[in-house]
Amino acid sequence: MLNDLNKVPKPIVTEDMKEQLQIWLVQSLQNKEEILISYYRDGMAHDMYINVLHIEPMTRTVYCTDTFGLNTEFKFYVKINLFRE
Template sequence: MLNYLNKVPKPIIIENIKEQLQIRLVQSLQNKEEILISYYRDGMVHDMYINVLHIEPMSRTIYCTDAFELNTEIKLNELINMH
């Protein structure tokens, strides 16, 4: 019940911000640098430090490792911000 109360609507991301996020992802992949991202999933906004391993353009998926070096997948349409 409480989880339902904490849910928020998905933020709207405009096209030029999406392009900037994608450029920053590619830079992170090329430079092997850790980045802090915010993504929207299941009605909640999550923050996570990641290292980008691969970006799959066909499935629009980011394959990465988190701060604990666990493999994680994030859809590009879930991504809302990078810090």
């Protein structure tokens, strides 16, 4: 029940935001730069520092490592925002 109190509505991502997200993901991949992503899952917004390893455009999947060096992947459409350090 307490978890329901922390839930937030799903954010609206505009086309301009999607373009900027794609640019930053590609730059992270090319420059091996760590970026901070915010994403929406199960009614909650989460933050994670990542290094992009590979972007699969056909499946809209981003493969990356997190702060702890663990491999992870996510679908591009669940992103909320990216921040550069």
